Structure formats: structure tokens, C-alpha cells
Amino acid sequence: MDSEPWHHRAMIDVCRGYGHELTEEECAASVGVAFRDYYLQLHARRPLPVAMEDWANEINALYVTRVAEVRPRDGAFALVEAFAARGLAQACVSNSGRAVVQANLAAMGLGHFRFGLSREDVVHGKPHPEPYLKAAGMLGLPPEACAVIEDSPTGARSAMAAGMLTIAWPQSPAVVFDAVDHLVEDPASLDWDALCRLSLS
Known part of the structure; x- marks a missing residue:
């Protein structure tokens, strides 16, 4: 599935809700990286006012609500x-x-x-x-x-x-x-x- 753009959108939206603006470049660095590891990277740069597990759950829940819009990769x-x-x-x-x-x-x-x-x-x-x-x-x-x-x-x-x-x-x-x-x-x-x-x- 061509899911990365949708994961990025969910991550950007959730982080924005906590006053943490992410760029597309920062999101691109998360490809294939486990949530815990990426959360720690973000938290080290600027602390997030939310626990890692809650942050990850919010992103996943938002992605799942949009999954019907995710398209397959060509071929x-x-x-x-x-x-x-x-x-x-x-x-x-x-x-x-x-x-x-x-x-x-x-x-x-x-x-x-x-x-x-x-x-x-x-x-x-x-x-x-x-x-x-x-x-x-x-x-x-x-x-x-x-x-x-x-x-x-x-x-x-x-x-x-x-x-x-x-x-x-x-x-x-x-x-x-x-x-x-x-x-x-x-x-x-x-x-x-x-x-x-x-x-x-």
C-alpha cells in the first residue's frame, strides 16, 4: 500500500495538536523506524507533552480512520x-x-x-x-x-x-x-x- 503519505499526515496532525510542527522532511526520516525510536528522536529535539504510547495510539487511530483512502502502489x-x-x-x-x-x-x-x-x-x-x-x-x-x-x-x-x-x-x-x-x-x-x-x- 502507498501508505507512507497517510502515516505522515496522521503524524503531522497529531504532533500539531501538541504544538509540535513537523516538516515533510522530518516525517520522511521516520520511514521504517519504530514509533518508540522516532518518538525519542523528536522528544530529544523538543519534548512532547504526551507519553509515547498515547502519541503512537493517536497516530494509528487517525490513520485507521483514513485507510479506505489509501491506494495500492502501482503493480x-x-x-x-x-x-x-x-x-x-x-x-x-x-x-x-x-x-x-x-x-x-x-x-x-x-x-x-x-x-x-x-x-x-x-x-x-x-x-x-x-x-x-x-x-x-x-x-x-x-x-x-x-x-x-x-x-x-x-x-x-x-x-x-x-x-x-x-x-x-x-x-x-x-x-x-x-x-x-x-x-x-x-x-x-x-x-x-x-x-x-x-x-x-
């Missing part, structure tokens, strides 16, 4: 359908809270994801490998048999640390990734037949 749903047609097991692994993950999955209405794994389902969020390793275990797959498509450097670090094939699909060319297996403008351009054979070898 994303077609890719999910193509993977389903291949019989590939799919899951959503996110650093967002459970309410947001569930709202996004419901808004997609695709039915091809086995489950959604949220930040609340793990001890360590991304960039730690735990989220992707836990998802692989829930799918009954070894990490080396898994491919990850990520739009954030934080998520890509998590997938690489988990030992999975990592494909970076940035939403903006300005986003800089560390070393990944593939950096693409469109994941559909990859040779998925070859990638699937590689994962089975």
Missing part, C-alpha cells in the same frame, strides 16, 4: 496475485502496530496473505532479524527459501540479517539502501522463475 496487487497463482506462501511483516496492519490487510481485500505480523508480535522490531525469522517459522520455511520486498532501508536490513533474498522497492529515489540483493523500480521486472529455482536449490 503491487498484480504482483500479489501472480505470486498466489504460483502457489507461493505470502505474509505481511511490518514495523507498524497490529491495528494498522490489520486495517491495511482488510483494505487490500486480497485474501492471499497467510497472516500479518506487527511490531507488537515480536520482542525486537526491524532492523533486528526477529520479525522476518518469526514469519519464516510461521510459514514453515527456512529463511533461505524466503524472498522479501521492502520499501524501507530499516526493513531491508532486517531481511538481510535474517538471511533472506532482499529486494528493495523504494517509494522515492531519494531513499538510500544499504547492500541488498536487488534494487528495483518494479519487482515484476525480476525473473521470478529463476529466483524461485534458486531458493529451491
Whole structure:
């Protein structure tokens, strides 16, 4: 889902309510970063008069009220359908809270994801490998048999640390990734037949 602009709007609106004006650039720095870590960054620059958990809950609640307006990324749903047609097991692994993950999955209405794994389902969020390793275990797959498509450097670090094939699909060319297996403008351009054979070898 092309959800980052909507997360940014919710964050800007909530912070504004506490007298803390955020720029688009400051919001862009939050992509893929856990709420707690980003809250601490903001709080260190200028204290927020609200507890982290309440702040995060307000942002999530506002985002969920607008989720019907969030549009898919170009080609994303077609890719999910193509993977389903291949019989590939799919899951959503996110650093967002459970309410947001569930709202996004419901808004997609695709039915091809086995489950959604949220930040609340793990001890360590991304960039730690735990989220992707836990998802692989829930799918009954070894990490080396898994491919990850990520739009954030934080998520890509998590997938690489988990030992999975990592494909970076940035939403903006300005986003800089560390070393990944593939950096693409469109994941559909990859040779998925070859990638699937590689994962089975």
C-alpha cells in the first residue's frame, strides 16, 4: 500500500495538536523506524507533552480512520496475485502496530496473505532479524527459501540479517539502501522463475 503519505499526515496532525510542527522532511526520516525510536528522536529535539504510547495510539487511530483512502502502489496487487497463482506462501511483516496492519490487510481485500505480523508480535522490531525469522517459522520455511520486498532501508536490513533474498522497492529515489540483493523500480521486472529455482536449490 502507498501508505507512507497517510502515516505522515496522521503524524503531522497529531504532533500539531501538541504544538509540535513537523516538516515533510522530518516525517520522511521516520520511514521504517519504530514509533518508540522516532518518538525519542523528536522528544530529544523538543519534548512532547504526551507519553509515547498515547502519541503512537493517536497516530494509528487517525490513520485507521483514513485507510479506505489509501491506494495500492502501482503493480503491487498484480504482483500479489501472480505470486498466489504460483502457489507461493505470502505474509505481511511490518514495523507498524497490529491495528494498522490489520486495517491495511482488510483494505487490500486480497485474501492471499497467510497472516500479518506487527511490531507488537515480536520482542525486537526491524532492523533486528526477529520479525522476518518469526514469519519464516510461521510459514514453515527456512529463511533461505524466503524472498522479501521492502520499501524501507530499516526493513531491508532486517531481511538481510535474517538471511533472506532482499529486494528493495523504494517509494522515492531519494531513499538510500544499504547492500541488498536487488534494487528495483518494479519487482515484476525480476525473473521470478529463476529466483524461485534458486531458493529451491
